[in-house]
Amino acid sequence: MLEAQHITHQINRKTLLDDVSLVVRPGELVAVVGANGAGKSTLLKTISRELTPTKGEVVLDKKPLNRFSSLDLARRRAVLAQQNPLAFEFSVYELVMMGRYPHFEGHPHPEDLAIVDFALERTGIAHLARRAVPTLSGGEQQRVHLAKILAQLMGIEEINRPEASIRQTKYLLLDEPTTGLDFYYQHSLLEVASELTRRGYGVVAILHDLNLVMQYADNVLLLREGKALSFGKPASVLTAESIFNAFNLSVHIIHQPELDCPLIVHTRQTVPLTAQIN
Amino acid sequence: MQADLPNTLTAAPPKRSVQTGLPRAKGGWLNGLLIVLLVVVMIWSVGIGAVSIPIPDVLAILLGKIGWNIGVVEPQQETVLTVIRLPRILLGVLVGGVLGISGAAIQGLFRNPLADPGLIGISSGASVMAVLMIVLQLKVFQDLSSLSGLYALSLAAFAGAVFTTLLVYTLARKNGRTVVSTMLLVGIAINVLCESLRGLMMYLADEAQLRAISYWSMGSLGGASWDVLQVASPFLLIPILLMPRLSKSMNAFALGESQAGHLGVDVSKLKRNVIILATLGVGVAVAVSGVIGFIGLVVPHLIRQISGANHRTVLPASALLGAIVLTLSDLVARTIVTPAELPIGIITGMIGAPTFLYMLIRGAGDRA
Numbered sequence: 001m002l003e004a005q006h007i008t009h010q011i012n013r014k015t016l017l018d019d020v021s022l023v024v025r026p027g028e029l030v031a032v033v034g035a036n037g038a039g040k041s042t043l044l045k046t047i048s049r050e051l052t053p054t055k056g057e058v059v060l061d062k063k064p065l066n067r068f069s070s071l072d073l074a075r076r077r078a079v080l081a082q083q084n085p086l087a088f089e090f091s092v093y094e095l096v097m098m099g100r101y102p103h104f105e106g107h108p109h110p111e112d113l114a115i116v117d118f119a120l121e122r123t124g125i126a127h128l129a130r131r132a133v134p135t136l137s138g139g140e141q142q143r144v145h146l147a148k149i150l151a152q153l154m155g156i157e158e159i160n161r162p163e164a165s166i167r168q169t170k171y172l173l174l175d176e177p178t179t180g181l182d183f184y185y186q187h188s189l190l191e192v193a194s195e196l197t198r199r200g201y202g203v204v205a206i207l208h209d210l211n212l213v214m215q216y217a218d219n220v221l222l223l224r225e226g227k228a229l230s231f232g233k234p235a236s237v238l239t240a241e242s243i244f245n246a247f248n249l250s251v252h253i254i255h256q257p258e259l260d261c262p263l264i265v266h267t268r269q270t271v272p273l274t275a276q277i278n
Numbered sequence: 279m280q281a282d283l284p285n286t287l288t289a290a291p292p293k294r295s296v297q298t299g300l301p302r303a304k305g306g307w308l309n310g311l312l313i314v315l316l317v318v319v320m321i322w323s324v325g326i327g328a329v330s331i332p333i334p335d336v337l338a339i340l341l342g343k344i345g346w347n348i349g350v351v352e353p354q355q356e357t358v359l360t361v362i363r364l365p366r367i368l369l370g371v372l373v374g375g376v377l378g379i380s381g382a383a384i385q386g387l388f389r390n391p392l393a394d395p396g397l398i399g400i401s402s403g404a405s406v407m408a409v410l411m412i413v414l415q416l417k418v419f420q421d422l423s424s425l426s427g428l429y430a431l432s433l434a435a436f437a438g439a440v441f442t443t444l445l446v447y448t449l450a451r452k453n454g455r456t457v458v459s460t461m462l463l464v465g466i467a468i469n470v471l472c473e474s475l476r477g478l479m480m481y482l483a484d485e486a487q488l489r490a491i492s493y494w495s496m497g498s499l500g501g502a503s504w505d506v507l508q509v510a511s512p513f514l515l516i517p518i519l520l521m522p523r524l525s526k527s528m529n530a531f532a533l534g535e536s537q538a539g540h541l542g543v544d545v546s547k548l549k550r551n552v553i554i555l556a557t558l559g560v561g562v563a564v565a566v567s568g569v570i571g572f573i574g575l576v577v578p579h580l581i582r583q584i585s586g587a588n589h590r591t592v593l594p595a596s597a598l599l600g601a602i603v604l605t606l607s608d609l610v611a612r613t614i615v616t617p618a619e620l621p622i623g624i625i626t627g628m629i630g631a632p633t634f635l636y637m638l639i640r641g642a643g644d645r646a
Binding site: 045048049050070071073074075078079081083084085086087088089090091094095098099101102132152 | 386389390391526529530531532533534536537539540541542543544582586587588
């Protein structure tokens with residue numbers, strides 16, 4: 001279980017997060033939503049140990065995050081970042097292989113090669129393996145980085161015995177993973193994430209598309225100006241009222257009978273750019 | 279394209295044909311080729327000079343040294359080879375190797391292919407420290423033929439290199455990214471400052487010191503001897519041997535500090551190691567041979583063009599190609615105007631500056 005407990009984050013007296021808590025159990029996909037500047041990325045960076053909170057603690061399987069070694073942590077959780085700068089022209093294959101770096105010294109083992117092959121196939125980029133990453137489109141690059149974090153977390157036994165669930169829970173932290181992906185790959189990415197949850201992974205994802213949240217998330221945390229408005233099942237957290245509170249936008253919520261899932265649509269009143277929070 | 283996406287993670291494991299083993303094989307042949315080339319270049323150039331020694335005689339002398347006599351050679355040839363040429367070639371190989379690999383490592387640290395130790399001021403920082411020490415008449419730095427003098431000078435140059443690297447690195451980083459223009463501008467400022475300090479020292483210096491200063495400014499392997507080699511080789515070998523061990527971490531570092539951290543890399547330890555090893559290499563290289571520019575820029579650039587960006591190949595291959603390029607440059611430097619010698623920095627500059635311009639035009643530095 002991955003828990004963020006009462007996280008408060010202040011920089012120069014500005015409070016970015018104020019007493020925010022979040023729980024991810026094995027097998028759950030937890031979405032974090034909120035307006036721009038609500039503190040979503042700060043929360044994810046705290047959970048990934050990139051930032052140290054001013055107050056509060058992140059706990060992974062009852063052990064505080066800062067008691068893990070960098071390597072142990074890298075084997076337990078992977079992060080899909082929003083920005084993926086790359087200084088040199090690495091090939092797709094080499095970049096995905098970087099996901100295996102926490103698992104070998106010196107040269108990769110045969111299972112590392114097999115896992116990289118699997119990750120390339122699974123994300124549909126095997127045909128790009130020899131290409132230099134900077135020559136790819138934004139969406140393709142995003143899939144390369146998805147393949148990298150799949151390679152980072154998956155074990156060879158998960159590929160050989162796909163039905164078995166994993167022994168030790170691993171966590172995926174996704175910062176706006178669908179940005180730059182077309183409609184097909186947005187869903188394809190969240191399908192991958194859902195499949196991993198079925199194997200026992202825990203996933204935290206910052207998402208902007210509330211309908212994707214409705215469809216894929218087990219729980220959702222709604223943030224507004226650094227405070228948690230509510231946490232729970234998407235259908236109960238995302239109401240017309242709470243969405244208006246968080247985003248200052250009027251919506252209708254329609255029930256979609258086929259998927260048995262609420263559908264959020266905007267009510268088409270004019271939206272002045274200045275009126276949005278922040 | 280979307281059709282080749284399997285529906286689930288439970289799809290059959292992929293055929294192993296995809297890419298298995300690709301990166302290792304690629305680096306392997308390149309490094310093998312470069313090793314062979316280096317040996318050929320060494321044996322060839324050791325025989326060329328004022329006294330010409332044919333390759334069979336070179337081999338006879340070298341093998342004779344390890345107790346395997348395959349022929350009689352003239353004593354004069356033997357003396358020239360073992361006392362003058364051999365230490366010089368070996369020093370050139372080590373200095374070239376360390377400049378090549380340090381260039382590649384510093385580019386990895388700055389996450390930018392334009393970060394050459396010469397351009398961004400590291401070599402100047404090292405050389406100005408050496409010059410200051412000589413002219414300010416600290417006794418221990420005076421006698422360069424003594425070992426303690428050379429140790430002290432290497433240490434001073436190393437300190438100068440560390441200081442300038444930290445300065446450029448601190449000033450050129452904003453929000454975890456290297457701002458290329460700032461990096462190059464800071465380099466210009468440091469180079470100008472070092473140039474004027476050197477000018478000041480030349481104004482104060484006496485005849486003998488003047489000669490030493492001009493030697494440090496333009497670079498030369500003319501000071502090579504077995505004594506120099508004995509002092510310098512451990513410091514030159516340490517970076518060459520240890521830096522390739524950092525290649526995995528340096529690859530991950532290309533993704534930025536936070537992503538490297540997510541992959542389990544201890545980022546501050548990596549940065550510290552790269553700065554210590556690369557500046558040790560550059561500092562000691564400057565102490566024994568002066569400022570030899572552009573090897574650290576051109577060589578890693580060429581290697582990346584051939585083999586891609588993987589540091590596991592780039593680091594050792596840059597050391598090997600750096601050794602080859604410097605050995606050949608020194609061959610030109612000491613033979614083109616015999617009996618005099620050109621400073622070697624002139625030759626590397628003539629190759630390097632056009633390459634740098636070419637990289638600027640191609641926009642090689644923009645991506646970081």
